[in-house]
Amino acid sequence: MNRGLINVGNDRKRHWSAVFAIIGAIGALAAFSDTVNAQSGLRMDQVYMLQPHNSYEHSSQLASWLTAGYRTLELDVQDQTTWWTNPRGPYVAHDGGPQNNNCRGTADRLADCLDDIVAWQNARPGEAPIVVFIDMKTRWDNPLSAWDVSRIDALDSFVSGYLGTRLYRYSDLRNHIAGAAGATPREKLKAVGWPGFDALRGRIIVGFTGGRIGAVNQGMAGMITLRGAATNAFQCPDIDAPDPGEVSGTVDGMSAAASAQMLCANVQAGDHYQLVANRTAEYRQMMHLWGAAGDFNSTSFEANYIAMAHGVSAVGMDVTNSLTDPNVFVPAWTSTIPLVGVRRGLPGYFTLRPKSASSTRCIGTRNNGYSNGSQIDQEFCTGGFDQQFVYTAEGQLRPRGNNVYCMDISGGSAGSGKTMHLWNCDGGSSEKWRLTPNGQLRSVNNSSYCATVPGGTLSTGIQLRTEVCGTGLSQQFERLKVADWPQTVF
Numbered sequence: 001m002n003r004g005l006i007n008v009g010n011d012r013k014r015h016w017s018a019v020f021a022i023i024g025a026i027g028a029l030a031a032f033s034d035t036v037n038a039q040s041g042l043r044m045d046q047v048y049m050l051q052p053h054n055s056y057e058h059s060s061q062l063a064s065w066l067t068a069g070y071r072t073l074e075l076d077v078q079d080q081t082t083w084w085t086n087p088r089g090p091y092v093a094h095d096g097g098p099q100n101n102n103c104r105g106t107a108d109r110l111a112d113c114l115d116d117i118v119a120w121q122n123a124r125p126g127e128a129p130i131v132v133f134i135d136m137k138t139r140w141d142n143p144l145s146a147w148d149v150s151r152i153d154a155l156d157s158f159v160s161g162y163l164g165t166r167l168y169r170y171s172d173l174r175n176h177i178a179g180a181a182g183a184t185p186r187e188k189l190k191a192v193g194w195p196g197f198d199a200l201r202g203r204i205i206v207g208f209t210g211g212r213i214g215a216v217n218q219g220m221a222g223m224i225t226l227r228g229a230a231t232n233a234f235q236c237p238d239i240d241a242p243d244p245g246e247v248s249g250t251v252d253g254m255s256a257a258a259s260a261q262m263l264c265a266n267v268q269a270g271d272h273y274q275l276v277a278n279r280t281a282e283y284r285q286m287m288h289l290w291g292a293a294g295d296f297n298s299t300s301f302e303a304n305y306i307a308m309a310h311g312v313s314a315v316g317m318d319v320t321n322s323l324t325d326p327n328v329f330v331p332a333w334t335s336t337i338p339l340v341g342v343r344r345g346l347p348g349y350f351t352l353r354p355k356s357a358s359s360t361r362c363i364g365t366r367n368n369g370y371s372n373g374s375q376i377d378q379e380f381c382t383g384g385f386d387q388q389f390v391y392t393a394e395g396q397l398r399p400r401g402n403n404v405y406c407m408d409i410s411g412g413s414a415g416s417g418k419t420m421h422l423w424n425c426d427g428g429s430s431e432k433w434r435l436t437p438n439g440q441l442r443s444v445n446n447s448s449y450c451a452t453v454p455g456g457t458l459s460t461g462i463q464l465r466t467e468v469c470g471t472g473l474s475q476q477f478e479r480l481k482v483a484d485w486p487q488t489v490f
């Protein structure tokens with residue numbers, strides 16, 4: 001593979017088909033332990049990783065996830081008893097009490113899980129870096145006293161002492177960006193980004209999420225105030241899904257000074273979270289995403305497409321109810337969206353070209369109109385704002401020209417011959433679409449129906465409609481990436 005083709009800095013200039021081919025080629029490696037070797041030449045911040053949410057809870061051992069091609073894991077730890085006096089660290093558990101964490105040993109301690117990760121890595125010298133998110137859960141006996149600054153500091157010291165030089169630390173990244181232009185660590189990181197992916201092979205990166213109920217971010221702010229640039233693990237505060245200002249400005253519950261030192265975000269998927277994802281990618285920060293969004297569960301192709309397209313760096317998939325194998329769950333769509341790939345390598349902002357037409361035809365609004373009922377047509381490609389769309393976390397297709405409107409189905413329900421138009425976005429199922437690997441737009445209202453160019457005609461001024469989904473090119477659309485645009489009104 002020509003590594004030079006993958007250039008995230010210039011990816012807006014890439015033709016979608018070229019990017020798709022690159023991603024598909026990478027995806028073919030997903031079944032092997034060296035899946036991410038294809039990421040040579042990229043910086044760490046230019047890579048995304050899919051993650052089994054609560055990786056320790058499933059029937060699979062942690063090593064099985066890694067062997068399957070995953071390179072990021074999540075572990076939950078409890079601030080219970082005097083764990084900081086135990087050489088094996090805190091309990092690994094979601095809630096209640098110590099649980100079977102599928103790591104070596106029987107004590108259900110953090111060190112048991114870290115041992116498994118280290119052993120797997122030791123057997124594969126030069127393997128890709130592994131990212132571990134440690135979620136600080138509230139203690140079950142006294143939840144309001146959990147994870148004060150001293151406990152977070154103790155966890156930070158434990159991880160550092162246990163992993164030693166294998167750990168790529170927050171302090172290491174601060175040293176890496178120290179000479180960059182910018183008044184704050186955030187601005188410096190935006191200027192130069194992370195070290196190269198290859199430079200971090202054999203290393204482990206740890207991010208902290210969660211903390212005390214009602215004071216998650218306050219605890220992390222206290223930690224960064226205490227340790228500053230000498231912190232070991234990355235503090236990943238909770239960021240509100242539609243608020244990109246917290247990524248580049250002040251985080252809720254933190255001072256501006258503490259916020260400026262945060263180089264990681266933890267986001268629960270929700271309406272318009274793509275705004276935060278875009279901003280974290282712009283600032284080259286890590287972003288951990290968890291939970292379902294809109295009408296899509298976290299294991300769906302659509303949910304992961306949106307996450308990858310808009311700039312998430314680690315996606316937690318809730319695989320518990322989707323296990324197809326007693327040991328490891330790997331989605332079928334990883335041939336298109338591999339377990340590890342190019343961050344923002346898929347277009348979230350794009351023009352739509354029907355595969356049944358020539359490259360001169362695009363989908364847009366008739367006469368550049370924006371009102372309820374404005375027709376969605378096949379027209380000559382102009383590059384106009386009426387022919388540019390953003391694919392949102394809710395499955396909507398909103399035009400750049402006026403993004404309060406959504407691509408919608410007349411009458412509010414999919415069916416044979418139902419015409420497509422713009423309508424004020426109201427959250428209804430008729431304005432939501434499931435994107436498929438082959439480029440179909442399946443109606444969430446009824447997934448048996450797809451957006452269609454009638455008869456596959458080359459004619460312009462033809463209004464799109466929904467028809468029963470088939471295999472024809474008139475129902476398949478290429479997505480050609482265009483530049484982002486500000487989305488200020490929803």
